[in-house]
Amino acid sequence: GENVEQHPSTLSVQEGDSAVIKCTYSDSASNYFPWYKQELGKGPQLIIDIRSNVGEKKDQRIAVTLNKTAKHFSLHITETQPEDSAVYFCAAWTSGAAGNKLTFGGGTRVLVKP
Amino acid sequence: DGGITQSPKYLFRKEGQNVTLSCEQNLNHDAMYWYRQDPGQGLRLIYYSQIVNDFQKGDIAEGYSVSREKKESFPLTVTSAQKNPTAFYLCASTDIGVSSPLHFGNGTRLTVT
Numbered sequence: 001g002e003n004v005e006q007h008p009s010t011l012s013v014q015e016g017d018s019a020v021i022k023c024t025y026s027d028s029a030s031n032y033f034p035w036y037k038q039e040l041g042k043g044p045q046l047i048i049d050i051r052s053n054v055g056e057k058k059d060q061r062i063a064v065t066l067n068k069t070a071k072h073f074s075l076h077i078t079e080t081q082p083e084d085s086a087v088y089f090c091a092a093w094t095s096g097a098a099g100n101k102l103t104f105g106g107g108t109r110v111l112v113k114p
Numbered sequence: 115d116g117g118i119t120q121s122p123k124y125l126f127r128k129e130g131q132n133v134t135l136s137c138e139q140n141l142n143h144d145a146m147y148w149y150r151q152d153p154g155q156g157l158r159l160i161y162y163s164q165i166v167n168d169f170q171k172g173d174i175a176e177g178y179s180v181s182r183e184k185k186e187s188f189p190l191t192v193t194s195a196q197k198n199p200t201a202f203y204l205c206a207s208t209d210i211g212v213s214s215p216l217h218f219g220n221g222t223r224l225t226v227t
Binding site: 034 | 118145147149154155156157158159162164170172173196204208209213214215216217218219220221222223
């Protein structure tokens with residue numbers, strides 16, 4: 001089955017600096033890669049996603065890149081703000097005979113220091 | 115407001131008791147999922163269902179059971195066979211056919227003592 005590795009597990013940045021989170025996946029059939037932000041005591045919220053036919057996508061201060069050959073994808077947050085502090089998860093979506101599944105990385109706790 | 119409702123937010127049970135967590139969605143999604151999250155960990159898939167009256171085991175199904183009698187409901191039972199049931203449980207749903215994002219509820223924190 002799919003395996004998703006995420007690094008780093010914690011990331012501390014100064015307000016205004018950039019944050020980068022990297023993920024690798026194992027199943028070359030995975031075709032959709034969403035990123036989620038989770039605040040304490042809440043469910044994850046989608047912040048950006050990318051499909052396998054696209055190499056890069058940007059939404060204001062957030063961007064995601066995908067390298068299908070190397071099977072890795074990254075989240076970039078520019079001009080970080082204190083409200084960006086949260087846990088971020090990458091995930092890979094795989095379609096199979098038993099149905100469609102989303103496999104998550106282990107998460108990155110981001111702390112933005114004012 | 116469309117969304118996923120998980121209830122209750124906090125649940126306490128004694129060891130040896132079965133407990134059922136509720137998940138209801140009004141997004142008209144076909145597929146529903148249950149994930150478990152332990153402190154400082156990622157989300158692990160317990161069970162998922164693509165259509166009413168059908169469901170599949172995820173990566174950590176042992177000690178859990180589900181039913182899918184209605185499109186909008188996907189309850190999860192944590193049985194006494196689950197060795198470490200204390201965790202944060204998240205329910206999610208999505209459309210099927212085309213890969214699309216999961217929409218999550220706000221979770222149920224289960225504590226078993």
